[in-house]
Every structure is written in structure tokens, then in C-alpha cells.
Amino acid sequence: xxxGQMQRQWIDYTRSLFIEGFLDAQFLQLEQLQDDNNPDFxxxxxxxxxxxxxxxxxxxxVALDQKSVDFKMVDAHVHQLKGSSSSIGAQRVxxxxxxxxxxxxxxxxxxxxxxxxQVKQECCLVKNKLETLFxxxxxxxxAGGSIPLMELSF
Amino acid sequence: MDNNxxxxxxxxxxxxxxxxxxxxxxxxxxxxxxxKMLKKCSYQVTTCCLATEALKKLRExxxxxxxxxxxxxxxxxxxxxxxEHVGLEMDLPVIMMSVDGETSRVMxxxxxxxxxxxxxxIRMKELRNIWQHxxxxxxxxxxxxESLEGFDFxxxxxxxxxxxxxxxxxxxxxxxxxxxxxxxxxxxxxxxxDEREFGDSSSTxxxxxxxxxxxxxxxxxxxxxxxxxxxxxxxxxxLMNVPWLTRENVASHLQKYRLYLSRLQKQRxxxxxxxxxxxxxxxxxxxxxxxxIKNSMNKQQNVVSIDGFRCPNxxxxxxxxxxxxxxxxxxxxxRRALATNNIIPDPNMTKVSQIVLNQTFSPLNSEGNxxxxxxxxxxxxxxxxxxxxxxQDDPKSQSIASMVxxxxxxxxxxxSAVDNIIPVQSKSLMVNDQSSVTSNPGLKxxxxxxxxxxxxxxxxxxxxxxxxxxxxxxxxDLNFFLLQSECYNDMNFGMHSIDMSDYYYDPGLIADVPNHxxxxxxxxxxxxxxxxxx
Numbered sequence: 001x002x003x004g005q006m007q008r009q010w011i012d013y014t015r016s017l018f019i020e021g022f023l024d025a026q027f028l029q030l031e032q033l034q035d036d037n038n039p040d041f042x043x044x045x046x047x048x049x050x051x052x053x054x055x056x057x058x059x060x061x062v063a064l065d066q067k068s069v070d071f072k073m074v075d076a077h078v079h080q081l082k083g084s085s086s087s088i089g090a091q092r093v094x095x096x097x098x099x100x101x102x103x104x105x106x107x108x109x110x111x112x113x114x115x116x117x118q119v120k121q122e123c124c125l126v127k128n129k130l131e132t133l134f135x136x137x138x139x140x141x142x143a144g145g146s147i148p149l150m151e152l153s154f
Numbered sequence: 155m156d157n158n159x160x161x162x163x164x165x166x167x168x169x170x171x172x173x174x175x176x177x178x179x180x181x182x183x184x185x186x187x188x189x190k191m192l193k194k195c196s197y198q199v200t201t202c203c204l205a206t207e208a209l210k211k212l213r214e215x216x217x218x219x220x221x222x223x224x225x226x227x228x229x230x231x232x233x234x235x236x237x238e239h240v241g242l243e244m245d246l247p248v249i250m251m252s253v254d255g256e257t258s259r260v261m262x263x264x265x266x267x268x269x270x271x272x273x274x275x276i277r278m279k280e281l282r283n284i285w286q287h288x289x290x291x292x293x294x295x296x297x298x299x300e301s302l303e304g305f306d307f308x309x310x311x312x313x314x315x316x317x318x319x320x321x322x323x324x325x326x327x328x329x330x331x332x333x334x335x336x337x338x339x340x341x342x343x344x345x346x347x348d349e350r351e352f353g354d355s356s357s358t359x360x361x362x363x364x365x366x367x368x369x370x371x372x373x374x375x376x377x378x379x380x381x382x383x384x385x386x387x388x389x390x391x392x393l394m395n396v397p398w399l400t401r402e403n404v405a406s407h408l409q410k411y412r413l414y415l416s417r418l419q420k421q422r423x424x425x426x427x428x429x430x431x432x433x434x435x436x437x438x439x440x441x442x443x444x445x446x447i448k449n450s451m452n453k454q455q456n457v458v459s460i461d462g463f464r465c466p467n468x469x470x471x472x473x474x475x476x477x478x479x480x481x482x483x484x485x486x487x488x489r490r491a492l493a494t495n496n497i498i499p500d501p502n503m504t505k506v507s508q509i510v511l512n513q514t515f516s517p518l519n520s521e522g523n524x525x526x527x528x529x530x531x532x533x534x535x536x537x538x539x540x541x542x543x544x545x546q547d548d549p550k551s552q553s554i555a556s557m558v559x560x561x562x563x564x565x566x567x568x569x570s571a572v573d574n575i576i577p578v579q580s581k582s583l584m585v586n587d588q589s590s591v592t593s594n595p596g597l598k599x600x601x602x603x604x605x606x607x608x609x610x611x612x613x614x615x616x617x618x619x620x621x622x623x624x625x626x627x628x629x630x631d632l633n634f635f636l637l638q639s640e641c642y643n644d645m646n647f648g649m650h651s652i653d654m655s656d657y658y659y660d661p662g663l664i665a666d667v668p669n670h671x672x673x674x675x676x677x678x679x680x681x682x683x684x685x686x687x688x
Contacts, residue, residue, distance in 0.1 A: 013637075026275040027280070028275065029275070030187065032278075033187070033191060033194065035191045038190065041190060041481065043187055044186070047411075048186060049183045051182075052181065052182055052183055058294050076227070079227060079254065080180075080181065082253050083225075083253035083274055084183050084184070086274050086275045087183045087184045087187055087275060088183065089275070094205065
């Protein structure tokens with residue numbers, strides 16, 4: 001595939017991520033922050049997020065698995081995840097967290113468990129999407145092209 | 155805007171570049187992002203993921219930082235606690251951050267003395283602005299003595315009456331000493347700074363008062379003797395009988411004293427301490443070097459003080475900084491407090507707003523009009539929360555309205571909108587606006603091309619473009635994209651779909667667009683984060 005084609009593909013793919021709500025504007029902010037000093041900034045930040053979220057989700061699973069669930073702690077974790085997801089613009093994850101917190105307030109264990117499942121799914125989804133995106137970016141760079149978004153100072 | 159025209163100082167070149175920021179956040183992702191963002195602002199960044207670590211760094215070198223930015227939720231220490239410590243010990247401006255923008259939280263931040271409360275995700279422009287807090291604090295301190303003539307004694311009486319029997323345990327007094335000395339130190343350096351940086355009357359030469367333990371004891375005894383209801387700097391001064399002490403010195407000291415007492419009062423009310431003289435373990439380790447001496451002295455004072463301060467009423471003291479700060483700051487805090495009071499974020503509303511937004515734009519689309527969006531600086535966080543239409547604060551809205559200049563359409567809209575303006579939930583908006591209103595109204599004004607959004611009536615003419623602070627010139631962030639109208643209908647949430655391959659910038663359409671969009675409409679349509687105009 002030639003570079004121009006790949007770039008168009010990248011554009012369409014990115015666009016779809018926004019339309020479908022996987023990402024929001026914060027992700028664009030991250031892209032803007034990337035520069036020559038930190039050429040892999042976005043990838044680094046996203047990786048950090050997934051590391052952190054992985055741990056948080058584990059903690060959540062454990063917390064909800066207890067005989068007597070400590071909802072305050074669960075809420076704290078979810079709040080943390082909400083903050084993290086907002087950092088990379090993982091919108092659907094963030095929205096899930098919002099719903100999750102409401103359920104925590106209601107102390108609804110079943111609801112929480114369902115939500116946890118959903119959050120995990122959303123994290124997985126966005127992770128896959130981003131990985132695809134980054135792969136595409138790598139291909140473009142390898143073929144000597146550049147990433148359209150950054151050039152046009154979106 | 156790297157240099158606001160001040161004389162360069164030896165501490166750093168071209169204020170605000172090189173501003174030394176300490177960032178505290180337990181989230182590693184955010185820490186990395188903030189570090190990068192601050193570096194882009196040419197600030198000098200130090201990061202910490204633990205509050206205790208941050209305090210350690212701050213205590214190691216008391217003048218190593220200019221400003222602290224901290225998250226609210228941290229595992230080892232509550233962000234508000236950190237805020238208090240920093241305010242007391244180092245007297246640095248502290249900005250709080252959180253993904254949670256609930257009014258109560260924000261209020262708490264303000265009450266604990268935060269200069270600002272930013273909502274995550276944080277935008278570059280907000281970080282660029284933080285230098286104003288440093289500047290403001292310095293100016294405020296420089297003018298403190300000047301302002302003391304109009305001292306608010308009512309505030310004092312209210313404070314005193316509301317229960318201070320626990321206020322003077324040894325640790326609190328000890329901390330007060332600390333606070334005073336560090337404030338003084340800061341004033342000293344700030345004074346030098348002021349002179350170099352501003353080179354004008356804003357730096358006043360003050361008497362260098364050393365509030366030693368003895369002196370403070372005398373002060374407290376005098377206050378006790380007079381009685382809280384009648385206390386005043388003049389009376390204290392007379393009683394203290396210290397010839398070289400001026401009324402201003404006493405007044406300023408009294409001010410700080412009250413501030414600390416009120417903070418303690420709040421703490422006590424929360425903890426419901428029953429006995430007096432309770433040591434606060436948090437505060438004790440502050441200054442291990444001299445603590446033993448001070449503690450013993452303070453114990454003595456403690457005995458005296460408690461007898462004197464025993465008050466019948468243990469009501470909660472709501473100390474607002476407006477009670478005793480400079481009058482201009484007074485308004486600032488009040489406005490902010492009002493702003494936060496009126497903002498009740500409700501994440502659930504965003505869906506509604508999105509739907510409304512779709513509807514809003516469809517008539518525009520049908521007319522073949524094209525929306526212009528700036529996707530460079532998304533104002534996501536601003537519209538995450540939905541402000542309720544409760545703003546009654548006319549003076550504030552007028553001040554904001556005054557910022558809107560430009561095309562007649564816009565100004566007529568703005569003026570008619572004065573009564574019904576909802577501030578966006580960004581707390582920093584208020585602060586920014588004030589600084590912009592007072593300093594550079596010209597810069598803040600946004601040109602608004604009415605032809606672009608013809609159905610302004612749809613918004614009930616309450617579209618207001620809040621301005622950012624002076625740092626960004628009008629032309630700076632002008633990246634506008636024409637969006638295909640079809641995209642609106644299938645807009646989910648978040649950004650409108652952007653046709654990336656052929657966006658172009660038509661200067662005829664919009665000049666500059668601000669970050670904050672204030673408007674109110676009868677159907678309470680709220681622009682959510684999908685509308686990026688920056």
C-alpha cells in the first residue's frame with residue numbers, strides 16, 4: 001500500500017474513533033503535545049494508561065469479590081479510573097465510570113459487577129483500536145510518510 | 155506571552171517563563187501529561203506522585219517553587235490537607251485539580267485556600283495561565299499594609315464569637331509562628347522581586363517585624379484581655395506596649411491569626427474535639443528542630459489562651475477570604491464563590507445536551523450553513539459538566555459581558571444576555587476573567603461573526619464568549635475547520651466528525667474564538683464538549 005493510501009486510511013480510522021465516541025478531544029491534545037523532544041509521547045502516555053488501568057481493574061475485581069463490599073474503596077478506584085481515562089480521552093471508558101460511580105452510591109452490587117464487566121470491555125476495545133491506529137502510524141512512518149494529523153496542526 | 159513587560163529578575167528570565175511548578179498527582183498518566191504541558195509553557199516542572207513526598211520537597215527548600223498544582227484525590231494524603239499545609243508553611247499559591255467538578259468539592263477547595271480549581275482534562279491554556287496566581291499573590295502581599303486601613307472588624311467579631319476554645323493549642327500557635335515567619339520571608343523576597351519586576355509603587359517597603367514567641371505571646375495576651383468582641387489592632391497595640399510596633403504590624407498579624415484560627419475551627423468542628431490542648435499529629439513534625447521549645451512555650455500560652463477564648467457558641471466559622479483580604483480580591487473570591495455556588499455539574503445531562511445540540515444545529519444545516527469549529531484546543535472539560543441555570547449574579551455577569559466587544563450583533567446579544575448568563579463550570583474561568591477584565595479587556599474580547607451562526611435567536615441571544623487571559627493574542631489559536639453539515643446528525647458524543655482531508659481556514663468567518671462559551675437558553679440547551687471553539 002502506498003503512503004497516500006495509508007494516510008487516507010489513517011484519517012478515516014481516526015475519524016471513526018471520534019464518531020463512535022471511543023476518543024474525545026483530549027486525545028487530540030495529546031497529539032498536539034507530541035513534538036520532536038517527545039516523538040513517541042502519545043504512545044507512551046497511552047501505554048501508561050493501560051498499565052495503570054489494568055491494575056485498577058484488578059483491584060476493582062478483588063474489591064467487588066469480597067463478602068462485604070467496601071463501596072467507598074470501590075468508588076475511589078472508579079474515580080481514579082475515571083480520571084485516568086479522561087487523560088487520554090478514552091471517552092467511553094470514562095462514561096462507564098460515571099455510571100459505575102452512581103451504582104456505587106446506590107451500593108448496588110449486581111449493578112456494579114455488570115458495570116465492571118462493561119468497563120473492562122470498553123478498555124479492551126479502545127486498547128485494540130489504539131493499537132491498530134499506532135500500527136498504522138508505524139507503517140506510514142516506515143514508508144517514509146508522515147502522520148497527517150500532526151502536520152495539519154489539528 | 156512570556157514576558158509581561160516586567161523587568162527581568164535574577165531569579166528567572168522573562169516571567170512567567172521558568173516558573174517553578176511542583177505537580178502532585180498519584181495518576182502516572184496525568185503526571186506525565188501535565189509535565190509535558192507545563193514544559194511546553196516554558197515552566198520548570200517537578201513532579202511528585204505522593205503528597206508526603208511533595209511536602210518533603212517543599213520543606214527542604216522553602217523557596218524552591220513558585221506554585222503547586224495538586225490533585226484532590228491522593229492515596230496518602232487528602233489534597234485539601236496538602237493544600238492547607240502548603241498554605242500555612244510555605245504560603246505558596248496552590249491549584250487543585252480533579253476530574254470531579256462537583257460544586258461541593260470546588261467549594262471545599264476554595265475554602266481551604268486554593269487559588270484555583272481545574273477540572274480534568276486540563277487544557278494547555280489553563281496551565282499557561284497559572285502564573286497569574288503567583289503574580290496576584292505577590293501583589294496582594296505587597297499591598298497588604300495599604301489595605302489594612304479598611305480592616306473588617308465585623309469579620310473578626312464574627313470569627314471570635316464563633317467558638318475558639320480549641321483554637322490555641324500549642325501546635326496551632328506553633329504553626330502560626332511558622333506561617334508568619336514564612337510569610338514574612340516570602341514578603342521579603344517578594345518585595346525584592348516586586349521592586350525588580352515591577353519597579354513601581356506596588357512594592358511597598360514594610361517594617362520588618364519579627365514575630366518572636368515573646369511578641370506573639372504578648373499579642374495573644376492582649377487579645378485575650380481585650381476580649382474577642384472588642385479586639386482591634388489599635389487596642390492590641392496599646393496593650394502590648396511595644397514601642398516600635400506599628401498598628402499595621404499588629405493588624406497584619408491579627409489577620410493571619412484569624413485565618414489560622416478559622417481553619418482550625420473547621421477542623422475541630424469536623425473532628426468534634428472535646429478537650430482543648432489536643433495535639434495535632436500532622437502539624438507536629440513540621441519543624442522538629444525547634445518544636446520542643448516552642449511547644450513548651452505554647453503550652454503556657456495555651457493555658458492562657460484557652461481561658462480567654464472560651465466561647466459559648468461553637469458555631470462553624472465560615473471564613474471566606476473575602477473577609478479580610480484586599481478589596482479587589484474580595485470581589486474575586488466572592489465572584490468565584492458565587493460562580494461555584496451556581497454551578498452544579500451533572501454528567502447525566504451531557505446526553506441531553508448532545509441531543510439538543512443536534513437539534514440545535516439541524517436548522518442551521520438545512521439552511522446550508524456551515525459550522526466552523528476550532529479543533530485545536532478542545533474545550534472538553536468545560537462542557538463536561540452542565541451548569542444549572544441559576545446564576546443570579548448580575549454584577550459578575552456584567553463583568554463578563556463587558557468583555558465581549560466587537561460586532562454589533564454580538565454586543566447586542568451580549569448586552570441582552572446580561573441577566574441570564576450561566577458561567578461555564580470552569581472555576582478558573584472566573585479567575586481568568588477577572589484578571590482579564592481588570593488588566594486587558596481589549597485582548598479578551600472575542601469577535602463574533604453573527605453571520606456564522608445565524609440562528610442566534612435560537613440560543614436566545616445569550617451567547618457569550620468568555621475570554622482567556624492575556625497570554626494568547628487573538629491570532630494565536632486560529633485554526634478553524636469547516637465541518638460537513640451531514641456530520642451533525644450522526645454525531646455521537648465528543649467531537650464532530652471532521653473531514654480531515656479538506657479543512658481550510660477561512661479568515662472571513664471568524665476572528666478569534668474563546669475557550670469558554672457562556673450561554674443560556676429557554677430550553678436550556680447546553681453546548682457540550684463536542685463544540686470545540688477555542
